[in-house]
Amino acid sequence: MTRRRAWAAVAVVCAALFLIGLDFTVLNVAIPDLRADLGPTLAETQWIVDGYALALGGCVLAAGALGDRYGRRRAFVTGLAVCALASVLGCTGDSPAQLVAARCGMGVGAALFMPATLSTIVYVLPDPVDRRRAIGIWAAVAGVGALFGPVVGGWLVHHYDWRAAFWMNVPVAAVVLLAALPAVPESRAPHREPLDWPGALLSSTGLLALVWAVIEAPGRGWTSAQVLGAFGAAALLITGFAVRQIRCAAPMLPVGLLRRDPVWPATLVLALMSFAMFGAMFLLTLYLQQVRGLSAWSAGLRMVPLSLGLAIGAVLGPVLARRLGARVPVADGLLLITAGFVQLAGLGADSGDPPVLLFEAVSGLGAGLLAPVATELVMSAVPAGSAGVGSALNDATRQVGSTLGVAVLGSVLATAVAEGPDPRTAFVAGLADAAVVGGTVALLAAALAWYRLPGRGPADARSPADRPSLAVRPSVK
Structure with missing residues (x-):
């Protein structure tokens, strides 16, 4: 691989990462127009906003393991396609439930392609100096995307309406996906082990319970029965995941890595x-x-x-x-x-x-x-x-x-x-x-x-x- 193509791959994955940052915050400024149009309750509004973070946080660890085993570019382009399709569901939605489903779908898509952004950088740039420079760009893009979300969302709502915050993803995801096909090389673990499906299930449900509890705590109360129950379930599931990784012959996350x-x-x-x-x-x-x-x-x-x-x-x-x-x-x-x-x-x-x-x-x-x-x-x-x-x-x-x-x-x-x-x-x-x-x-x-x-x-x-x-x-x- 030429150095030029390696940096082209870095540009493509960073463009996708910028989209993730935008999607975290772009809808925030569109909420008043959305509520005036569809009339969701406050609880439904919260889940329209937070469903993206919930699905992303809950699924990202298992998605990273899938990319290692079955191909990181495959996970990258699949995630972009899922995000685009979910965005179409959101911008054509006529009910709060449909928007919640769309935001969760976008989060699942982001969970698939987000780990592939950084792992692709590590793969295409084995030289430590180039890799550090690229990771610096990656880190900056990760923060800048979230900061520009309200700016982009405000402009879209001012010139169009709240649906534009969903429509925006479709052409951007399509362009990045098409650019990834020639620019991003396929990579995977050299010795592919079968995926630890019980570990993947434990990690996803544990993280979902943890993120749900954190999101719901301010509204329901940090000491409410539902929130404490979710925190307790998260602790049990994540502990079960850790025990599974210690005993599993081919762990999804080598526990020894965390001790280093x-x-x-x-x-x-x-x-x-x-x-x-x-x-x-x-x-x-x-x-x-x-x-x-x-x-x-x-x-x-x-x-x-x-x-x-x-x-x-x-x-x-x-x-x-x-x-x-x-x-x-x-x-x-x-x-x-x-x-x-x-x-x-x-x-x-x-x-x-x-x-x-x-x-x-x-x-x-x-x-x-x-x-x-x-x-x-x-x-x-x-x-x-x-x-x-x-x-x-x-x-x-x-x-x-x-x-x-x-x-x-x-x-x-x-x-x-x-x-x-x-x-x-x-x-x-x-x-x-x-x-x-x-x-x-x-x-x-x-x-x-x-x-x-x-x-x-x-x-x-x-x-x-x-x-x-x-x-x-x-x-x-």
Whole structure:
């Protein structure tokens, strides 16, 4: 494989990743028009929005294992096709139930192709320098897509209607799918073992129960019987999955991988970063709209500078890791996120744009510094034949972290608003309380990164025996 084709494959999979980010948030600003048209209840509205995250978070680990065994490009194009078909179901839907089904279908499609994005990058770029650069791009795109969702959604709703948020996926997914056929090479584990179907079922149901509980907790109450029951079921199912992987002759997720340094600390750091950043983005969007009275379009535009910080940090992070060690950009990035939360806690009801933009610049730079370095640490420790599962592990922990961040910080904010006599004053107080929680999480993650991550740059931890043969991986020129 030529170097040009390798980078063409990177461009294609990153385009698909951008679509995933858009789909997380593009529908948020279309909800008022959607409710006026179809009249869903509040509970139905929540599931129209959250069905995507539920299906993606629940299925991604099993989908990564499927890609390793049956072909990552096959999983990639199948996922894109499922996402496009589900989007057609959504944009032609005339009932809330149909939209919930469409969003869940889109999430299943995204779960199929999301692990293939990162595992394809690892496959086509065996050179560590090129791979780190590409993972930096991947990490930046993963965050930027979600940030642009409200901007794109606001523009579509303004010029068309809420159905355009679904129609948008169809041509984009079709173009990316057609581009993937010549650009993305097929890859799979060199020694294909049968899929551990009981393990796949346990992981999917366990993650589905966990994500459902996190999504429902703010509305039903963290101590409600349904939420506690779902958390308990998730704990039992995930424990059963772990036991199954220990005893299974061909495990879907090698448990020994999770015991390695730096896999478990890097994975946990990524989850905590997602908790802090997605929670902060949720809080800031509400602040701009409910306290400052901005439209969804205007609020979305003010989130764009955060993407610039992400992009700059994603370039600098791997450079710092090579020179100073992985712990430096990861821990420093988390300290910058902590500083951003200090800035967020100081926002008042009449604060203008400068303090908001300062928060975005500082926290965005911090997230950009750490995300590619921590991701590279995880992927470097994963055997080449399990790259899809390694990517899915990275995706699943980020998804759970981001969902938990929105739920926990949103609950802290909602508690303060419910108890305050003046809505705007109570909101600002709740924002400060939530920022303290988010900043504390980021600070604890920084300490974990400093003490558990390596003090030198992330190296390619795979032995030659772990790599595919030349018959499986074409050389890159």
